[in-house]
Amino acid sequence: MRLIGMLDSPYVRRVAVSLKCLRLPFIHEPVSVFSHFDAFAGINPVVKAPTLVLDDGTTLMDSSLILEHLERLAPPEHRLMPADLADHARVQRLTGLALAACEKTVQIVYEHELRPIEKRHQPWIDRVHGQLLAAYRQLDAEIGSGRAWLVGTQITQADICAAVAWRFTQSMLADQVRRDGHWALTRLSERMEALPEFASTPAE
Structure with a gap:
């Protein structure tokens, strides 16, 4: 299989780390959208990262749909x-919070990096920022100490997604979402980033 996309995207990194945890062989092609x-576009005319090209040539997109197939x-x-x-619902709950935080981080980054200053709508930015903080506040409160697997006795998608999301937000918006008050997420991130599957898949 071929994973297309840059690892600075939390969605691409999420799939890459998951593929390694799932023990599924793949080739990563760092192609930027x-x-x-x-x-x-020559691989996927929609130009959406991540894109996964299966062995039979089928092209999948959207990290959650890709992972469902994997x-x-x-x-x-x-x-x-x-x-x-019950464990499945818990994983989905935590993963949903992490994905919401990812989405809001991306929206803020795009707003500041791609939209001209004169076209920015501050009330909308404030709303997205509030949603971002709410997602991380809830996630940090729900994951316990951050020193153990979040659900059950082995790594799940909740662990991967929460750690990838937190690392991404800290790399892009550390001044807006501080480590102070998010110690469970910080501990989880440090533990996960030390795993071989994460360390060999650095956020570019």
């Missing part, structure tokens, strides 16, 4: 979604 637009390919002992219904 910005500086390599035409090359990316769960079906992985050996049961390496899957990142628990079979127990």
Whole structure:
């Protein structure tokens, strides 16, 4: 399989780390949706990262949909979604909070880096910023100490997504979302970033 996209995208990194945890072989192709637009369009005309090209040439996009398919390919002992219904709901809950934080971080970054100053709408920016803080406040409160797996006795998608999201926000908006008051997320991030699957997949 071929994973297309840059690892500075939390969505691409999330899939790359997950592929390693799932023990599924793949090739990473660091093609940018910005500086390599035409090359990316040649692989996926929608130009959406991440894009995963399966062995039969089928092209998948959207990190959550990609990971849903990959769960079906992985050996049961390496899957990142628990079979127990209550544990599954818990993983989905924490993953949803982390993805919401990712989305709001991306919106703020794009607003400041891509939109001209005179076209920015401050009330909307303030609203997104509030949503970002709310997502991390809730996530930090719900993940316990950050010193153990978030659900069950092994790594799940909740651990991966929360750690990837926090690292991304800290790399882009550390002045707006401070480590102070988010100690569980900070501890979780430090633990996860030390894992081989994370360390070999650095956020560019």
